[in-house]
Amino acid sequence: MSKIKVGIIGTGGISHFHMNGYNAVPDMCEVTAVCDIDKEKVTAYAEKYGVKRVYTDYNEMMANEALDAVSVTTWNSAHCGAAVAALNGGANVICEKPMAMNAAEAKLMEQAAIRNGKLLQIGFVRRFGTDAEAAKDFIDSGAAGDIYFANVSYLRRNGCPGGWFGDKFYSGGGPLIDLGVHVMDLARYLAGCPSPVAAYGVTFDNIGNAAQGGDKAWTAETTGGFARNVEDFATGFIRFDNGFVMHVAASFNLNIKHDTGDVEIFGSKAGIKLGNPSAYFKSDGTDGLIDDEKYSKASGFNDIFTYEIAHFIDCVANNTPCCAPARDGVVLMQMIDAIYESAATGREVIIGG
Ligand SMILES: NC(=O)c1ccc[n+]([C@@H]2O[C@H](COP(=O)([O-])OP(=O)(O)OC[C@H]3O[C@@H](n4cnc5c(N)ncnc54)[C@H](O)[C@@H]3O)[C@@H](O)[C@H]2O)c1
Structure with a gap:
């Protein structure tokens, strides 16, 4: 099976823990594109991890890249827009907590996942x-x-x-x-x-x-x-x-x-x-x-993100039932x-x- 192609939207603090999680299962997936509205930040991030495709607009990223999976690690007000764009673009999504700004946004995200037949996992890392x-x-x-x-x-x-x-x-x-x-x-x-x-x-x-x-x-x-x-x-x-x-x-x-x-x-x-x-x-x-x-087993901050991302990738690759689904976020x-x-x-x- 070919590797799952992953994109990351939002390259701030917590995105590094998502990246570590993907890098911990290198046979299963590869982060191929990253996006942040801060051009300098996303460029440095891409250089650090050797990611070649760099964007400042997630709609452009979804239009240009055939991504199977996307991490949404932006600040909260961008979760809904980024997750819906990624789901509409054909990717499965893991979105950081809180799922959204409010339940109305969360429902839009859940509906986008259902409409597109994709997984929307919520980052309930604990x-x-x-x-x-x-x-x-x-x-x-x-x-x-x-x-x-x-x-x-x-x-x-x-x-x-x-x-x-x-x-x-x-x-x-x-x-x-x-x-x-x-x-x-x-x-x-x-x-x-x-x-x-x-x-x-x-x-x-x-x-x-x-x-x-x-x-x-x-x-x-x-x-x-x-x-x-x-x-x-x-x-x-x-x-x-x-x-x-x-x-x-x-x-x-x-x-x-x-x-x-x-x-x-x-x-x-x-x-x-x-x-x-x-x-x-x-x-x-x-x-x-x-x-x-x-x-x-180790249960430090980085460890639990590694388990969370491994579960997300397992769900995407093997249709394993997700233990932190969108409904719980709503x-x-x-x-x-x-x-x-x-x-x-x-x-x-x-x-x-
Ligand atoms: N699970 C946890 O324990 C945990 C811990 C910390 C943060 N978080 C969550 O992770 C998310 C990010 O937090 P952080 O600490 O990394 O914040 P951060 O400020 O370090 O990073 C957020 C990044 O999102 C980018 N961004 C904002 N709007 C964007 C858009 N439209 N498109 C692309 N990029 C955009 C910002 O430029 C910034 O670089 C938040 O939702 C936060 O609640 C979760």
């Missing part, structure tokens, strides 16, 4: 960690009983990434859409992917906001010419159709000592806290680590939209009603 694998096996075995509550957080003390991440026009929102999305997806995935029915949320903006004299106010240096108009902190509560509930908290700025990221999920027989290794706490009073040998965007809408209105928001 699903590929051994902590998640161990917890999923434990839950799927029935050892945790019925899952009814998850408490998830991704809290950065002063972790504003700066640049476009703080500009709603490019990001769609702050820590909830950027960081919360990881842990919200993980909890829903571990709970068996139930459907959300309602959400209540609150956001705060009182530490990073210069206009409010915040202690960690963003400066022109950290925003790099972008606006700064996203929340510091978001929290939300989501109810699902099977009775499962989730509490989420995510921050760019919060007065805590250290950054933390926690996923705890609770069932009628046991609770689980994700970690390396993940731990369980049973209602009979026993506890322990889920540290079977099979969960001992549902996550519905959950995020609902929390932001609730924060704006002060009311519970019904999802999918």
Whole structure:
């Protein structure tokens, strides 16, 4: 079989991890074209990895190249346009998280995949960690009983990434859409992917906001010419159709000592806290680590991207069912939209009603 031809749209920070993933399966695929609106950046990137075909317009790239697969690793506001162009151009797509700016865009992307008969995988990379694998096996075995509550957080003390991440026009929102999305997806995935029915949320903006004299106010240096108009902190509560509930908290700025990221999920027989290794706490009073040998493989940041990309390529090459499909991205965007809408209105928001 000939190698899968891959294109990458957006050659910033995270695209290097996608490139490493493709380069880890060189018999299966080859990155043959790259694209970024920043000509200097994409040229340097192409030189670094020896890619010959270089573009500053993804429509042109899709028209000129016969690509089988495309990574969309742009800032969030370009995900929808780039993914739809790639799908319409006949490629299978892996799109970084968050899937899009909102659920409406996410649905357009999902429909483009269905219309073109192509795969659209969402970059829920945390699903590929051994902590998640161990917890999923434990839950799927029935050892945790019925899952009814998850408490998830991704809290950065002063972790504003700066640049476009703080500009709603490019990001769609702050820590909830950027960081919360990881842990919200993980909890829903571990709970068996139930459907959300309602959400209540609150956001705060009182530490990073210069206009409010915040202690960690963003400066022109950290925003790099972008606006700064996203929340510091978001929290939300989501109810699902099977009775499962989730509490989420995510921050760019919060007065805590250290950054933390926690996923705890609770069932009628046991609770689980994700970690390396993940731990369980049973209602009979026993506890322990889920540290079977099979969960001992490397699970660092680069490793989980390598597993994610290997899975994408396997799906494209062998029609393997995708474990992070577009539908899950759409549902996550519905959950995020609902929390932001609730924060704006002060009311519970019904999802999918
Ligand atoms: N999975 C993870 O853990 C993880 C971590 C970091 C970032 N991300 C996601 O990856 C994406 C990129 O983040 P990043 O940190 O690499 O950002 P970045 O700013 O380093 O790179 C984004 C690149 O996209 C390019 N771009 C923007 N619009 C474009 C367009 N229309 N066509 C082509 N290129 C375009 C920009 O010029 C920039 O080079 C974001 O969606 C982010 O949420 C995921």
